[in-house]
Amino acid sequence: MTAKSIPAGVTAVVRAFFWLPRSARAGVLILVVLVIVTLLAPLIAPHDPNAIDPTRVLAGPDLGHPFGADALGRDVFSRTVYALRTSLAIVFASVAVASLAALPLGTAAGYFGGWVDQVISRPLDMLLVLPALLLAITLIAIVGPGSIVAALAIALIYLPILARVQRAASLVVAHAGFVEGGRARGWSSFAVLRRHVVPNALGPLLVQAAILAGFAVQIEASLSFLGLGTQPPTPSLGLMLSEGRDVLTQAPWVEIFPGLAIAVIVLAFNLLGDGLRHRLDPQGMVS
Amino acid sequence: MTALLDVRGLVVTFPAPGSGLRRKRVHALSGVDLTLGRGHTHGLVGESGSGKSTLARCVLGLQRPDDGSVLFDGTEIVGLRGSALRDIRRRIQPVFQDPLGSLDPRWTVGRSVRESLDAYGVGSPPDRERRVRELLDLVGLSPDHADRHPVQLSGGQRQRVGIAAALASGPDLIVADEPVSALDVSVQAQILNLMARLQRDLGVAFLFVSHDLSVVEHVSDEVSVMYLGKIVETADRADLFANPVHPYTRALLDAVPIPEPDARLVHVPLSGDIPSPIDPPSGCRFHPRCPLRVDSCSRERPALTPVGTLNSADHTPHLVACPVVLPARP
Amino acid sequence: MLQIDDVRVRIPVKGGRWVEAVGGVTLAVGSGEIVGLVGESGCGKSTLGGAVMGLLPSGSQLSGQVLLDGRDLRGLTAEEYRQVRGNDIALVSQDPSASLDPTFAVGAQVAEAIRNHRDISRRAAREQAVELLRAVGIPDPAARYSDPPHRFSGGMKQRVVIAAALANDPSVLIADEPTTALDVTIQAQILHLLRDLTVRTGTGVLLITHDLGVVAQVCDRIAVMYAGQVVEQGTVRDVFADPLHPYTRALLDSQPAAHHRSGDLPVILGQVPDLTHPPAGCRFAARCARVHDRCTTAPPVVETQGGGRVACWLHDALPPVAQEVS
Incomplete structure (x- = not known):
C-alpha cells in the first residue's frame, strides 16, 4: 500500500506517535492496550463480574480464575477488566471536561489580562486553595455519589490547575509579535486567538492533562474507596481496593491485582506526560 | 505636501506593574505630535522608556490612547472599531523587531x-x-x-x-519597530537596502522606530527624538544631524560610538540614569540630567517651537522643545 | 597577560558531527590594554571567550595554548580553574541581571567575590566591596550596599557586575558584549568606566563585541573574527584607517554611519560557511569580491608594518607596508 492511499488522519497519528520520545511511546502503547481491553471486556472477561459464587469465596488463583475470587466468590480477573473500564472512563471524562473548560478560560485570562483575568482567575484560585478531596466530597454531598459525579468532582479539582497552566502559556504567546501582527493584518481578536494563540499555547495544557490523568485514577480510587464514587456492585478499581482491604491477610490477590492495575495506569500516563513535556513544554511551564 | 499621518497630542498611560488599589501609572506618551508625508520615512529615535514603541502601536491601532488624535489620510484612527478599523489596517502594516x-x-x-x-x-x-x-x-x-x-x-x-x-x-504606511536591531551589520545593510528600494518602487511611507541613530540617519527623511514620552526635537534628517539643538539630542548623538578611532569621546556625554516613566520628572522631562538647565526647567513643560532660519517652505520645520534655545553648531 | 596560541575549539553537534567554532586563533592581551574581538553572530568570538574562561559546552575539544601570565590554563583541573576564574581572569557578560543573584544584596555579592578567593574577615570584605562600588561609580555605595539587584537600573547593575569582576585584581577581564543590552547614553558611561579602570588597575580586557563603534571608541587593538578565525588584527588606528582584509573592509563599509544616505549600503553577499565542514582554503573566499585561485588553499598570515597581522593572499607578495587596496 502506498503512502497516498493511507488517510491523512492515520499518517498524522503515526507521525505523532513517532514524534514522541521512546518512553512516552511505551506509555501510549500501554494505554492503547488498556483501552482495547476495556472495549473488549465482554470478550476478555471469562466470567460475569457480578456473578456471586458461594463455593468460591476467597478462592486462590487458578487456571480458570487467574486472579482468584473475592469475598463473594466473584472472579477478580473479570472484575478487574470491568473496573478498568469504569475507572478509565471516569479518568478520560474528567480530564476532558476539565481541559475543555480550562482552554477558553485560561486563554481568555492570559490573552486579555486586566479585569477579564481577574474575573476568571480569582474564583479559580479559590477552588485551588481548597483541599482536593474536600472539594470532591462537598460536591458529592450535594449531588449524591456515583460515577458521573465522581468524574465531575475530579474535573472540578483539575479545572483551576489546567486553567492556570493555559493562562500562563497564553500570556507568553500573547506578547509574541505574530499575535499583534495577526490583528494588524486584519483579523479580529477572536480569530487571532483561534489561529495563533491557542495552537501555540496548547502544549503545556496537554502535558499537564496527561500528568493529571495519572493522578485522576488515584482520586477516583480514593473516592470509590470512601464509598463516594462508583457504587457497588459496579466494579471500579477503587471500590475493589476497598473490598480487598478487609481480606488482605487471607486473600491478598483481591487487593493486589486492582492495585497493580492502578499502578500501571499511573505509570502509563506519567510516561506519556513526561514525554509530552519533553517535546511541548521546553520552558518548564508545568510544574 | 498633504500629510499621510498626523498625530496630535497623543497621551498614553498604563497601570504600572504590580498590584494594589492605588496603582501608579506608566506615562508612556505625554502629548506627542508627529507628521509623516506620503512616501516619506520618519525616523523615531529614543532610549528605553521614551515611548517610541507605544507611539508605533497607537499608529497601528493596537493601543488605544487616553487622549489625542491619530489622523491617517484624513481619517481618525483613535476609537475606530470593527470593519472601519479593519479597512484602515489594510493600509498601515507593521514590521517587528524580532523576526x-x-x-x-x-x-x-x-x-x-x-x-x-x-x-x-x-x-x-x-x-x-x-x-x-x-x-x-x-x-x-x-x-x-x-x-x-x-x-x-x-x-x-x-x-x-x-x-x-x-x-x-x-499598505501606504509601514510601521517598522526596530526592524534591523536583531540583525548583524552585514545583514542589516541588506534589509535597509531592501526597504529603501521598496520605498522607491512602491512609494510606501515608513515610520521607522529605532534606538540606533546611525540606522535612523541612514534611512530617514525626517527624524524625531523622543525622551520619556515626549518628542524633544523634530527636523529634517540632514538638519537634525548637522545642527542638533536640544541638549538631549546633542548628548545622544555624542554618545553613539562612531567607528572612527580618531573621534574618541573624551568625556561621558550624559551622566545619571534615565528616570522611570512611572514617576517622570516635573517640567522638562530631561532637566535632571541636563547640563544647561535653568530654574524654570523643573516647572515649565516646554512645547515644540520652531528654531533657526535654515528651513524653506518645503522643508519640515526644525522644532525643539527647549526654552534655552541654543545657537546652531557651526 | 593573556596569550592565546593557535586555539581550536570543536563542539559536538547532532549526528556525531563536530562544528569547528574556533579554528586556530592566536591573540594576546597585554596588561592595561583593551583588545576588541569583533565579528558577527556565530563567528566564534564568544566561544573563544568561553575557551579562555574554561567554560566550553560539555564534550568540546580544545587544542592549542591558553597562557595566563605564562601558565597554561588547559591542563587545569576543575577546582584549579575555579580558583583562576574570578581571581586571575574574570567575566562580564551581556545581561547583568543574569550575573547577579536577585535575592542577595549587591554589596554582599561583591564581598562574596572577594572572600571566595581571599581569606579576609567579613568586615574587611565589606569595606573593600564598598570601595569597589564607589570605584565603579555607584553613588552613595555604603547605603546602596544592602539593596537587592532589582533596585538598580540596567547600567547600575552592569557597574556592580564589573565591581565584582574586578574584586580580586584579575590580570585579564573578558567582557562579552558588556554594553549591548544598554541604552546608548548608558553604554557611553560603561565604556568610559572600562577605559578608566584599565588605565588605573592595569587589567587587560578582551572586549567581545559586534559593534565596530564600540571598538573604535575604547580599544587599543582589534581582532576581526570570521567563521572561527581571526582574519585581521592590529592597532585600532591602523585597522580602521586601512583595513587590509576584504572582510574587515566590507564590515566597515556596511556601517550605516559611513553612508549618509548616499544610496545603497554595500553588502556582503552569500552565507557564512558551514563549520561542520570548514572550507579548506580561506573561509571568506566564497563571499570575497577579490577571490582568486590561491584562496582555495589556506591563506597566509602576513605581518603588517604596524605589528598587526592579516590572513589574506592579497598581501602575501606585497611588502609589509600598509598598501592602499583600491
Missing part, C-alpha cells in the same frame, strides 16, 4: 505572507498563492521559501518574510 517572534513558528512562510490576503478575502486561493510568490520575489526570496518554516530561515531571511507579509495588503 523570529513576529512569525508564527507553526506556520509556513507562505501562510504568514498570505495572512492579510486571507483576512480580507483577496482573490481566489490560487490567486493568493501567486501573490505570495510575487511578494517573496519582491523581497529577494525564492518561491520555494513559501513551504519552509521560520526556524529553517536565517535572521535576515525571516525579516524579508516579515516585510513581504506587511506588503501583502498593499
Whole structure:
C-alpha cells in the first residue's frame, strides 16, 4: 500500500506517535492496550463480574480464575477488566471536561489580562486553595455519589490547575509579535486567538492533562474507596481496593491485582506526560 | 505636501506593574505630535522608556490612547472599531523587531505572507498563492521559501518574510519597530537596502522606530527624538544631524560610538540614569540630567517651537522643545 | 597577560558531527590594554571567550595554548580553574541581571567575590566591596550596599557586575558584549568606566563585541573574527584607517554611519560557511569580491608594518607596508 492511499488522519497519528520520545511511546502503547481491553471486556472477561459464587469465596488463583475470587466468590480477573473500564472512563471524562473548560478560560485570562483575568482567575484560585478531596466530597454531598459525579468532582479539582497552566502559556504567546501582527493584518481578536494563540499555547495544557490523568485514577480510587464514587456492585478499581482491604491477610490477590492495575495506569500516563513535556513544554511551564 | 499621518497630542498611560488599589501609572506618551508625508520615512529615535514603541502601536491601532488624535489620510484612527478599523489596517502594516517572534513558528512562510490576503478575502486561493510568490520575489526570496518554516530561515531571511507579509495588503504606511536591531551589520545593510528600494518602487511611507541613530540617519527623511514620552526635537534628517539643538539630542548623538578611532569621546556625554516613566520628572522631562538647565526647567513643560532660519517652505520645520534655545553648531 | 596560541575549539553537534567554532586563533592581551574581538553572530568570538574562561559546552575539544601570565590554563583541573576564574581572569557578560543573584544584596555579592578567593574577615570584605562600588561609580555605595539587584537600573547593575569582576585584581577581564543590552547614553558611561579602570588597575580586557563603534571608541587593538578565525588584527588606528582584509573592509563599509544616505549600503553577499565542514582554503573566499585561485588553499598570515597581522593572499607578495587596496 502506498503512502497516498493511507488517510491523512492515520499518517498524522503515526507521525505523532513517532514524534514522541521512546518512553512516552511505551506509555501510549500501554494505554492503547488498556483501552482495547476495556472495549473488549465482554470478550476478555471469562466470567460475569457480578456473578456471586458461594463455593468460591476467597478462592486462590487458578487456571480458570487467574486472579482468584473475592469475598463473594466473584472472579477478580473479570472484575478487574470491568473496573478498568469504569475507572478509565471516569479518568478520560474528567480530564476532558476539565481541559475543555480550562482552554477558553485560561486563554481568555492570559490573552486579555486586566479585569477579564481577574474575573476568571480569582474564583479559580479559590477552588485551588481548597483541599482536593474536600472539594470532591462537598460536591458529592450535594449531588449524591456515583460515577458521573465522581468524574465531575475530579474535573472540578483539575479545572483551576489546567486553567492556570493555559493562562500562563497564553500570556507568553500573547506578547509574541505574530499575535499583534495577526490583528494588524486584519483579523479580529477572536480569530487571532483561534489561529495563533491557542495552537501555540496548547502544549503545556496537554502535558499537564496527561500528568493529571495519572493522578485522576488515584482520586477516583480514593473516592470509590470512601464509598463516594462508583457504587457497588459496579466494579471500579477503587471500590475493589476497598473490598480487598478487609481480606488482605487471607486473600491478598483481591487487593493486589486492582492495585497493580492502578499502578500501571499511573505509570502509563506519567510516561506519556513526561514525554509530552519533553517535546511541548521546553520552558518548564508545568510544574 | 498633504500629510499621510498626523498625530496630535497623543497621551498614553498604563497601570504600572504590580498590584494594589492605588496603582501608579506608566506615562508612556505625554502629548506627542508627529507628521509623516506620503512616501516619506520618519525616523523615531529614543532610549528605553521614551515611548517610541507605544507611539508605533497607537499608529497601528493596537493601543488605544487616553487622549489625542491619530489622523491617517484624513481619517481618525483613535476609537475606530470593527470593519472601519479593519479597512484602515489594510493600509498601515507593521514590521517587528524580532523576526523570529513576529512569525508564527507553526506556520509556513507562505501562510504568514498570505495572512492579510486571507483576512480580507483577496482573490481566489490560487490567486493568493501567486501573490505570495510575487511578494517573496519582491523581497529577494525564492518561491520555494513559501513551504519552509521560520526556524529553517536565517535572521535576515525571516525579516524579508516579515516585510513581504506587511506588503501583502498593499499598505501606504509601514510601521517598522526596530526592524534591523536583531540583525548583524552585514545583514542589516541588506534589509535597509531592501526597504529603501521598496520605498522607491512602491512609494510606501515608513515610520521607522529605532534606538540606533546611525540606522535612523541612514534611512530617514525626517527624524524625531523622543525622551520619556515626549518628542524633544523634530527636523529634517540632514538638519537634525548637522545642527542638533536640544541638549538631549546633542548628548545622544555624542554618545553613539562612531567607528572612527580618531573621534574618541573624551568625556561621558550624559551622566545619571534615565528616570522611570512611572514617576517622570516635573517640567522638562530631561532637566535632571541636563547640563544647561535653568530654574524654570523643573516647572515649565516646554512645547515644540520652531528654531533657526535654515528651513524653506518645503522643508519640515526644525522644532525643539527647549526654552534655552541654543545657537546652531557651526 | 593573556596569550592565546593557535586555539581550536570543536563542539559536538547532532549526528556525531563536530562544528569547528574556533579554528586556530592566536591573540594576546597585554596588561592595561583593551583588545576588541569583533565579528558577527556565530563567528566564534564568544566561544573563544568561553575557551579562555574554561567554560566550553560539555564534550568540546580544545587544542592549542591558553597562557595566563605564562601558565597554561588547559591542563587545569576543575577546582584549579575555579580558583583562576574570578581571581586571575574574570567575566562580564551581556545581561547583568543574569550575573547577579536577585535575592542577595549587591554589596554582599561583591564581598562574596572577594572572600571566595581571599581569606579576609567579613568586615574587611565589606569595606573593600564598598570601595569597589564607589570605584565603579555607584553613588552613595555604603547605603546602596544592602539593596537587592532589582533596585538598580540596567547600567547600575552592569557597574556592580564589573565591581565584582574586578574584586580580586584579575590580570585579564573578558567582557562579552558588556554594553549591548544598554541604552546608548548608558553604554557611553560603561565604556568610559572600562577605559578608566584599565588605565588605573592595569587589567587587560578582551572586549567581545559586534559593534565596530564600540571598538573604535575604547580599544587599543582589534581582532576581526570570521567563521572561527581571526582574519585581521592590529592597532585600532591602523585597522580602521586601512583595513587590509576584504572582510574587515566590507564590515566597515556596511556601517550605516559611513553612508549618509548616499544610496545603497554595500553588502556582503552569500552565507557564512558551514563549520561542520570548514572550507579548506580561506573561509571568506566564497563571499570575497577579490577571490582568486590561491584562496582555495589556506591563506597566509602576513605581518603588517604596524605589528598587526592579516590572513589574506592579497598581501602575501606585497611588502609589509600598509598598501592602499583600491
